[in-house]
Structures are given as structure tokens and as C-alpha cells.
Amino acid sequence: MSEAMERGNLWVVSAPSGAGKTSLVRELVAHEPRLSFSISYTTRPPREGEVNGRDYVFVDEDRFVAMIDAGEFLEHAQVFGNRYGTARGQVDRELAEGHDVLLEIDWQGARQVRTMMPEGRSIFVLPPSREELERRLRGRGTDSDGVIERRLREAHAELLQWSEFDYAVINDDFHRALADMQRIVAGEGSNLKASRPAVGELAERLLAETPE
Structure with a gap:
């Protein structure tokens, strides 16, 4: 008689827009074959270069609302006027097959996931400074000045949530931040807890620099 397959681990990654979480998540998944994104x-x-089914599943408002009504989302939220959601069935299947699953979602979604799947673990990515956050947002070349200013204002609300997360990574150096995330998902991130003093000090400084 075969042993029951061990269920995979669920990881949630959130950050203010522009903190670099998408680039980190892509590299993390590329380096960690046990992780399913x-x-x-x-x-x-879609933004330029994005592919349906690879970067996101792009749907219209009617389809998204129908999925909400059918209870198909593990979490969903409205961010900057657009809806985002994670299909519960896909996550459940991957976890049941023993795969570790990584969700890249905003803090609202992370809070919903904590309620639905409290066994999951979460990582918050912080930028090193407000100036660097703005530089990265402008460096994308995809948003107008108005949208960038709105994202910077929203960053304040996002940064307020850092203490709800299990781990925190400061993205001041991409390769170091990636290594920190690799250690966390490998179960070796005991010194990268969100509760460590350096994170609270940085979050406090960022909140003081970022308009509400």
C-alpha cells in the first residue's frame, strides 16, 4: 500500500507596487523547481510583452464577476481600478499533488488567504527607500505620472500591513534579496522574520516618507 502524498506548502508574496516582487518571484520560481507559480x-x-496564460489570465469584467459568484476564487481584490484573483481549484490541485505553490498577490488578497488557508506562510518585500521605489516605478515606462503618483500614495496603505506577514525581505540588492527568498522557502529563514527590528525601522521610515 503506497503512502499518502505529502501536501505541498503555500507561500504568499506581497509588496508595494514597485518594490520589485515580480522580478524576484520570477527568478525564485526559475531557480526552485519544487515551486509552482x-x-x-x-x-x-496586458502590458507590452505580457502573455495570456503565462503572466496572467486576462478576462473581462463579466467573466471575473461570474467566477466570484461561483465561488471560484481563493482570494480576489480590486487594485488601481482593476480586479485580480487567484483560482482556488488550481491551488488546491497543486498542493494536493505535493507541489509548493507561490502566490504573488496584494495585501488584501494575502489577508483573505490567511483566513482561508491559515497554514500558508507569507513574505513581504520592502524597497530600501521611497526614492528607490519611485525610481523603479518610473523605470518601468508603462505608467503615466498620474498613475505613478497614485501608486506612491497607495504604497502607504500597503506598507502599513508589513507586520501581518511571517517573513520580510528588503530588496536593496536584487541578488541578496533573491537569496533571502530562497532561504525562506527552503525553511532556513529563521533570521528573516518580519518581526526583526531592522524591518520595523525601515517600515517606519518609509511610512514617514510616503504620503497617505
Whole structure:
């Protein structure tokens, strides 16, 4: 008689827009074959270079609302006027097959996941400074000045949530931040807890620099 397959681990990664979480998550998944990336559904239009089914599943408002009504989302939220959501069935299947699953979602979604799947673990990514956050947002070349200013204002609300997360990574150096995330998902991140003093000090400084 074969042993029951061990269920995989669920990881949630959140950050203020521009903190660099998407680049970190892509590299993390590329380096960690045991990790399965859950592709979010969204109503926003694709950005240049994005591919449907690889970066997001792009759907219209009616389809998204129908999925909400059918209870198909593990979490969903409205961010900057667009909807984002994680299909519960996909996550459940991957976990049941023993795969570790990584969700890249905003803090609202992370809070919903904590309620639905409290066994999951979460990582918050912080930028090293407000100036660097703005530099990265402008460096994308995809948003207008108005959208960038709105994202910077929203960063304040996002940064307020850092203490709800299990781990925190400061993205002041990409390769070091990636190594920190690799250690966390490998179960070796005991010194990278969100509760460590350096994180609280940085979050306090960022909140003081970021307009509400």
C-alpha cells in the first residue's frame, strides 16, 4: 500500500507596487523547481510583452464577476481600478499533488488567504527607500505620472500591513534579496522574520516618507 502524498506548502508574496516582487518571484520560481507559480486572473489589459496564460489570465469584467459568484476564487481584490484573483481549484490541485505553490498577490488578497488557508506562510518585500521605489516605478515606462503618483500614495496603505506577514525581505540588492527568498522557502529563514527590528525601522521610515 503506497503512502499518502505529502501536501505541498503555500507561500504568499506581497509588496508595494514597485518594490520589485515580480522580478524576484520570477527568478525564485526559475531557480526552485519544487515551486509552482499560481497565475492570477485579472481584468486589466496586458502590458507590452505580457502573455495570456503565462503572466496572467486576462478576462473581462463579466467573466471575473461570474467566477466570484461561483465561488471560484481563493482570494480576489480590486487594485488601481482593476480586479485580480487567484483560482482556488488550481491551488488546491497543486498542493494536493505535493507541489509548493507561490502566490504573488496584494495585501488584501494575502489577508483573505490567511483566513482561508491559515497554514500558508507569507513574505513581504520592502524597497530600501521611497526614492528607490519611485525610481523603479518610473523605470518601468508603462505608467503615466498620474498613475505613478497614485501608486506612491497607495504604497502607504500597503506598507502599513508589513507586520501581518511571517517573513520580510528588503530588496536593496536584487541578488541578496533573491537569496533571502530562497532561504525562506527552503525553511532556513529563521533570521528573516518580519518581526526583526531592522524591518520595523525601515517600515517606519518609509511610512514617514510616503504620503497617505
